Amino acid sequence: MDKLVLIDGNSIASRAFYALPLLSNSSGFHTNAVYGFTTMLLRLIEEEKPTHFLVAFDAGKVTFRHTDYKEYKGGRAKTPPELSEQFPLLKELMQAFGIAQFELEGYEADDIIGTMSRVGEEAGMEVVIVSGDKDMLQLASERVTVALTRKGISETERFDPAHIREVYDLTPDQIRDLKGLMGDSSDNIPGIPGVGEKTALKLLHEHPTVEEVLAAADGIKGKLGEKVRAHAEDARMSKELATIYREVPMDVSWEDKRFTGYEGPKLAAMFRKLEFKSLLEKMDFSGGSASEDGETDRAVLGEEAPEAVLLKTLSIHADNLGELLEQLPAIETVHVETIGDNPHTAELAGVVLYAHETGYFLTEEILASEPAQPIREWLSDPSTDKTVFDLHRAKVTLAWWGIVLQGCSFDVVLAAYLLDPTESTLTLHAMLNKYGLPGILDDVDVYGKGAKFKLPEAAELGEHLVRKAAAIARIASLQKKELAEKEMTGLYFDLEHPLASVLADMELQGMKIAPEVLSAIGQELKERIEALVADIYHHAGMEFNLNSPKQLGDVLFNKLGLPIVKKTKTGPSTDVEVLERLRSRHEVVAHILDYRSLAKLQSTYIEGLLKEVRSDTGKIHTFYRQTITATGRLSSQFPNLQNIPIRLEEGRKIRKAFVPSEPGWQILSADYSQIELRVLAHISQDERLVDAFYHNMDIHTKTAMDVFGVSEADVDRNMRRQAKAVNFGIVYGISDYGLSQNLDISRADAARFIEQYFAVFQGVRKYMDDIVLSARRDGYVTTLLHRRRYLPEINASNYNLRSFAERTAMNTPIQGTAADIIKLAMVQMADRLKSEGLQSRMLLQVHDELVFEVPVEEMERMEKLVPEVMEGALKLNVPLKVEVESGADWYEAK
Template sequence: MKNKLVLIDGNSIAYRAFFALPLLNNDKGVYTNAVLGFTTMLLKIIENESPTHMLVAFDAGKTTFRHNTYTEYKGGRQKTPSELSEQFPVIREVLDAFKIKRYEIKNYEADDIIGTVSQVASKEDWDVKIFSGDKDLLQLVSDQVHVALTRKGITDIDTYDPAFLNEKYGLTPDQIIDMKALMGDNSDNIPGVPGVGEKTALKLLKQFGTVEAVYESLDDVSGKKLKEKLEENHDKAMMSKELVTIYKETPLDLEIKDLAYSGYNVEPVSAIFKELGFKQLLTRIGGESNEVEEIDELKFDTLEEIEEHHLVSPSALIVEVMEENYHNAEIQGFSLVNEKGNFYIPTELAMSSESFKTFLEDSSKKKWVFDAKRAVVALGWKGIALKGITFDLVIASYLLNPSESTHDLSAISRREGFSIVSSDEAVYGKGAKRKLPEELELSDHLVRKSYAVYQLKETLEEQLRNNKQFELFQDLEMPLTLVLGEMETKGVSVDTRYLEKMGEELNKKLSTIEARIFELAEAEFNINSPKQLGEVLFDKLQLPVVKKTKTGYSTSADVLEKLESKHEVIPEILLYRQLGKLNSTYIEGLLKVIYSDTGKIHTRFNQALTQTGRLSSTDPNLQNIPIRLEEGRRIRRAFIPSSEKWVMFAADYSQIELRVLAHIAQDENLSEAFQNGEDIHTKTGMNVFGVSKGDVTSDMRRHAKAVNFGIVYGISDYGLSQSIGISRKEAGEFIDRYLESFPGVKRYMEDVVTQAKEDGFVSTLLQRRRYLPEINSRNFNQRSFAERTAMNTPIQGTAADIIKLAMVQMDTRLKEDNLKTRMLLQVHDELIFEAPEEEIETLKRIVPEVMEAAIKLDVPLKVDYEYGSTWYDAK
């Protein structure tokens, strides 16, 4: 069989992949879009080309031998985005996992390596295929060497052989060098002959053949101006030809036989795909099947009658709801697995059986479930109060694997080394094709789910105990999931008419702003079209161009904010966008999710999502209602009590993360400020600027506030400079002075990173973990991100744990005191209740009491509260 060599221009393909895909990062915060695009193309090449030999060539550095000829070579290039540069080491790791040879050599470019190797291979009568996005490589085309050039992104490819090259340009491969010499190359800062583009270069070469022949026959060149340009730039043209010529004698310390490729092993490739979060690619290579025990057949009984001996304790219970949104949804079926056997219970039988309902509501009958909140809410809508849940597989998996993005039963069981259950997607289908299967398939699927829960319970509990996380699981997250289930079922009442009226007002305001924009721009156009907006701002109004994209001018928010002082139309456009988003996302969006039968919004709280332990919410996301604009704050007026003569009561922690930092860091100055009830931002301003309390200006306090909260989130000098509008140097000095003023904080930041490098994770006060595999990475960017995460996760995570504790304890207290008050929402550090007016005095006493005592810190927790007829008035 004839040898086939595939050569890949690593830098070119990575660059193309980076700009072809949106900026992506995995759950560890590592950017992956270039890696994903590169790897996808790599797999396609392996599958389609079946190479016997492979090599990926990279540029070794910024300077090459060509700089000796022309110091400005590649001088006009913009600096590679850090988001791309930090992905090159990861791409190299992917190639190593694939066992594909990679190579770079000082003073030479990837093109030179490819040119040298392709020449050697073609002399030995091998077939060679080169993949790149650089037209310079077309000079290597021959009968044996074909060049695959990306046209758009990384999927649209033209493959050049001599015939196609001639058809496309009317040139031979050698003439590609001459074409580039004449027209130059802006991307490499190759001058060529100014004023000569591709069209003129092709015309000259078709007439004369080479650059040298053009100059030998200069009198025959038509056009006085062109002749003058050529004459004046002879030296540039000849130098350009030298620069664009690929060097085919590169001194390589490898031989062509070293490039042999016999394929990849699935195991190491799967490992890196899992680390990067490439789920689709993992499935594509069959990587999920490794070291997993498959259980093909599982016997079970489909019950026609429910008897007492079926309902023993403990039982693994599945309450199946196919829809993602389980509120008021149909239940597809039930399954039980216990010491008596494996049972499928059809929905009709289950819902009509008094003994089964009694079992579900019996708190003494222990149930082990998958996603307790989902089951509680689904049954709650049917009037059944599910009790007795002592184990939730989702919560256990989340605590043990917080960086995993998937906690479905199939993924959890495979992570634990055996396969008993297929994914829901495999059984029900996806998107428009999603449907309920035949009962035999459905019953088998549900019983397998219960069986998986039954088998995995002890294993995961043991892991939690080994991690010292069982108390976190049992005393916080398990009770919390039931509290959240109750909150979701209760929902929060909404004044529909108020929202509709606000929408009408916003539409009128948007029309007024639109007219103002047209007047200021002296043109009518689609404001929501980036293309049309860009043409008006940068072509018509001649505003300075801040950033360009592949499709034209960038009109993103950050670009417009930089232009805000340049023209009075810009603030109007920014306001138009803000109000437009408010209207579409929050006014119209909220109206769509009000349940007609309750008149309420029933948001879903995500308990097993964020790595810090923070709760989030969906359908709708009530944590993201923008409150910077008054119009945004007014949306909260739509949230009202569900009964007459009731009020909304809101309580939130004051500066909880800074108080947690004071406790964890054991910083005397920070702790003293909180213990004395001082304004922490004024105190920071005094320490950092070396002034007395009365001399702290509003600007000083604003800067101090930014660094106080910035430290919690691992802010950099660049980040601080952007947030408060000072130079990077000033921001760096400001952070240094802060750390000098609070030495305990500085010591904590150093110590927590050192400990994380030893342990591979950081923990909150309640032992919630966040794993940081990149903390010891050789890659600076990955390591820096992990170090910042190590500093801020214990603070943010502990703050999240505290408000969760407060929710569990508040729920208990409300029930113990037989209060009618209901806890409705949790938003960041705030709890929102609805309560009868007569219970307000009690709430003013017990809510701060419970929330401030949720956990014992060395500094006091402080809770502020407000109440009123709407959520807005409770702020």
Template sequence: MEKWMLIDGNSVAYRAFFALPPLTNASGLHTNAIFGFTTMLLKLLEEHKPTHVLVAFDAGKVTFRHEGYSEYKGGRQKTPAELSEQFPVLKELIASFGIAQFELSGYEADDIIGTLTKQADEQGVDAIVVSGDKDMLQLSSARVTVAVTKKGVSEVELYTPELIQEKYGLEPGQIIDLKGLMGDTSDNIPGVPGVGEKTALKLLHEYASVENVLDNLDKLKGKLKENMEAHRDDALMSKKLATIFREVPMEREIEEIRYGGYEPAKLSEAFRKLEFRSLMEKLELSGEGGATAAEAKAAAAELKMTALESGAEAADWERLLGSLADSERHGLYIEAIGENPHHSELIGVAIATEDEVFVMSMEAVREEAAAKFREWLADETKPKYGFDMHKAELAMLWAGLKLGGAAFDVQLAAYLLDPTDSALSLSAVNDRQGFGGVPSDEAVYGKGAKFKVPGGETLQRHLALKADAVRKLVPIVTEELANRGMSKLYFELEHPLARVLAGMEHQGIKVEKAVLEELGRTLEAKLSSINSEIYSLAGTEFNINSPKQLGEVLFEKLGLPARKKTKTGYSTDAEVLEELARYHDIIPHILNFRQLSKLQSTYVEGLLKEIREETGKVHTYYRQTIAATGRLSSQFPNLQNIPIRLEEGRQIRKAFVPSQPGWTILAADYSQIELRVLAHISGDDNLKEAFIHDMDIHTKTASDVFGVPAEQVDSNMRRSAKAVNFGIVYGISDFGLSQNLGITRKDAAQFIEQYFSVFKGVRKYMDDIVAQAKSDGYVTTLLDRRRYLPEIKASNFNLRSFAERTAMNTPIQGSAADIIKLAMVQMDEALRERKLKSRMLLQVHDELVFEVPPDELELMKKLLPEVMSGALKLDVPLKADVSFGDNWYEAK
């Protein structure tokens, strides 16, 4: 049975554009309207399963309606460029779906759809019309349902004649009378002044049509009667303008819009260019091959796959090792289930050579027959080419196995090629390179409550496809790194760093449980005292952690001025409370209560849960592929976020101690590394002079900006200079500086202007780097790390401004991140060369933390700052301050 789906392309795309946040792909093309349209289309195709589909578009700005009324649609604002640029690409995507599209000069999409629905009525065929415009309701009939988008484009409301009657008390044909009376500002249809929807409906319920209303003006009264008499012609013209023309000369046969489904390969290629990875996963598309689950199975069937299960004989493992020896290049994939590698479960290993893929269960790998294979895995002289080898190495270490000889990691390379891409699963990287055949883990394992690792051939096939994908990807991403000048960054920094991190993470840092527990008791006592003080000042007891109850106490009971309101009540966020601090003594206590509560729950109780029973240590996990600037991210637990502004937060560091009796915690912290990088990159003489002569940079800045000798710089001047110094690194605005210093935006703007008049080299750098980013589309760090900035050319001011600030600060922050990573690699080499027992334990922002035996302390106190200050040669000296003690607290 036939079912037609007729889509108003312009209307739906327009709705999607304004409903979704700005999206762009790597080339800078805006894609939010296309994404929203596609999401809606897929949902409708699935739900309604049409046999015929057409997307109709407006052919131009001038239609036959303009002949009678030149102001038709005249009030509309110009289509945003960010939307206009999407229409040609949207039309290409519709073609990739295999869906017909049509436009005709002089007519609107409504008219084309109206003509086809008339044919559907005449032929007794069911049809569904999809639009964001309720004008289309006039087309509803026994055969035609009108789907109007709501909540952007994620949902539609299906209008039948029955629903129109229920909602409006009208027949579908009366919708044009409704528009005739009330007009439509979006189309510049005038209607009758003073007549809104409520009045128009009342008139139509009584008189049925515009013409009948006009024939009964003597029964109307007052202003309504005057307006109807004065605007008789407008009402009739408005009705005519709102009437969809249903006699468009189509010159197309219905068979031309028959829909037979999409070709996975075509649609996959279109999605890949647009970077619609979530939709690719949803449809189980993959690369040029457009792999569905069935096609992935077929792809795996083409591989020669050998499964080595428990009981495999030594001869089977010999054949694997022989195949590896004969292979020019292999792909290794180790599947560790679980985000935290310290607690992951190893479920299998796959190795792909040119001729065959070997898939091994972990049970088989552990057996005696596999001893030589385990030796190969651990052998540092045998190169391994894999994916996320950092995680694999850690997971294997905890399983009592060793992975040595990592030669190349596809995931790490993919991150360097686009550090803003959060989709770094193997299937996503594979898709991006245009290969097919690898379904996502979610498609194979499920997610959430439905997550389950399949057994047997399904798992073997999945691991085999992954290993083969790694084998194919290695030369391609290696070449891309070389083409973009990032081979040195990969092979001399990021790749060796991964091994350093795995060693640090497995080593862990000892945490004294008793110290944390005692600190917890102290915090509990303080919280109890603050709690009582808050109740006393409030004059009532309430749940301080409940924003709703706190808002009622502050703004209703105590009568403090309410700043912001949310859907659930008064806002009591930190910004609001800080603004209220001058109004009531209760506020500082609430802020203190919140800070101490977070310390107690997140850092005291949280760290206690993370202590590994068998080691007495916490083992964090450093992610190299998260931050776009190149900074490391710490997880499970996050040891970079332990708050040290509060003394109680600093006290937490007392629990971090050496793992050996008599050893010492040694820490070294880069001094103002980002400002030193700025001095080098900008070449500003004033900044360089300050660091070359080891001046206090904030005093020097204050002296220059305020025009006073250094000895006359007071604490407020220095504080202002410090705020602007660090603010410049992050592209601070006058608003941001005014908030930091509690001054007016005008004064803040003047201060920034004065800063740039003194540090002219910094201003020139800021201007030049933005211009370079607009020209190249990316910026680089001192070690050639790239960050792409497609929004730098956006017409939207906010998007463009953010990209410009990112262009300014990425080379500074990214270079600082590169330098401390370089120091870590060089320190690891220094420790090994000197055969020292000292161990690197943590990296926290610009700080490195070690545990050191007593006989190496003096050497390490000299070696660590030497390596850190010499990690990269700059035009100004790098400086690292060293401290030490019995715990991390004392080392600071």
């Protein structure tokens, strides 16, 4: 039987809009209603399998109902512009899906659906109506089911006549009578004042129609009877307004409403335009097919695509290894499949070498075997060009399996990151969809997820990895072209690509940990924590669970009577911000803050670091995430060494456990001084900033002098503290509210301070204004090395979204350029260590600091070489300054 699905376009779009947070694409268009609508369409297609489809829209605000009742829908709020701007996208989406749409001046979507459901039913079709409007229930019949949305649009409740009887004890036609009596505030249908759904149902159970209720009005007692009699005409009119018109003059030809499924490439293109990345990843637009034997030959890049490629998978074993050895000169792509988040402990699932539509799959066992020695030598040959997926991860994982990976000339993950650093999912599946290429199966579909994760048999695994290798080859050529178009070729080949190998080498080297030192620090912390707990109990006058926000809140706000600063759903907040504001109110608060800081040090950095020490090396091997942050900064994981707290002396002491790995060696630390402010001076060309750095002045003192209009001798500690807060706050686009919190002053005072700053440093203000205008024009900002940060919300109508994008536009070129500079220094430093034949090793990068271990005989050379390289990494019109310290451990070196 044919099935017709009818969707109330305006109703579903509105519900999706209010159910989902505001989303927008990089062009600034809001897309949350379109996204919700899309997910509902995909679900309907899968569950209902319609043969015919129609989405009905309202054509305008005035309909035939306004002729008799001008106030119809008069109380309805104006459609938010964030929603109204999405209707053109919705209609374009319908075209991409191949779904018919219809609207007609003077009629509502309800009337179009009413007419089509009648015609469909008469044609013997099964009809499903999807809406959020209960009025639609009047259309239900033996062949017509109404699916009303619930929980936004994520669920529907299906109504046929039996279910309507069960819920309301009415027939579908009586829904019109129900609305006639109770009205509908959303449509400004009056009904009878004071009659709600409960009363209306009671009346209809006694008198089945509005007309019969009115005829019996004299017998209805009390105020209800008075209201029914007084508003009889309103009830009749309301029933008429609520009646869906089912004779709309429209073409009911079935051919143009036939639905045969969407065209993958067309829908994928629309999803890319809308930037529905998660949907692009989840869906397989390729529809590839297997060959007769189902094993080796597959049109895995899309059978129907014009560029479809027939791939061959050859699983390598001892008998056919020679075939691969013969093809080694032709191999261009290598894919290393690792399983596990941490590449230092990851499983090696297999390696594929790919060329000319043939993939050679090697398991770890085969790769490690004696006959495969020529393969391992080829992998380590720096003269053979290899395109890879995630060079950094592949190099680290293979190294722990005793295999050196060199000669990698291009990495599609790094390229994808540079081309869009805000993209959170750097998978081959997503990359193929971006370029409109036929897809491959997502890893989750092959391996499963969570507890269901399992590697398939070798044959199936090999085919999946060959598809990946083929995808890498196709994507690489497109990325190289795009990098050139966006002026990022230099950023890629001179910085990010060589940095991947530098990071891998640093991580594999690792940093030695002295566990006995960590344990001793941990014991000290334990004793301090116990003393603090005793003090807290003493001042509170009772013992309680310090880690329970509820119990802590009870002590602070009930027993001690401190003021409640802010509330959460579960009660008064006791977060750090609240406690800092209460610090001066009671001495117990300072003890609680100290307890929290020390307890975190104990659990995260004493116990946590000890767990990360490898038994076979005695070192910590962190993993630097190169493709995570939108600014280009590195982040650290397993463990996170970027976040070891150093404001507290107890936190700084943890660095005593980081020691050289060789006897008699020392730790050298080199730290950029105020690099972001120096970059700001260069980019803004502000005369005062540039002059201060040229004359090696203390920049915070100089700022205080200029803002407060005093001499250097008159700058006190408080002035310098305020100037420092503004200096660093400006870099991050600080607001008056943020500055007021940092300095504990009023917002008005903070606003005046910021205004004074900009009045003095006019070059900075001009830079801030110009970069926002540039971002609005281009949709992105860049660093000095052309690293891009896209800002889709920069032209948003929503003030909060737009303001955030503006602040991001201001600070990204500064933060991003600072990140680029220290990365350049790392690449150049690695080259100098090698070219000069030094034994010294670069071990860590933490924010603006580089950490080395150095033989004593090389210390004098390194104390000159390191600042020379770091200060000369990128030429600015103000000098970069690096402070170098050394000692027996990392603590002494700082």
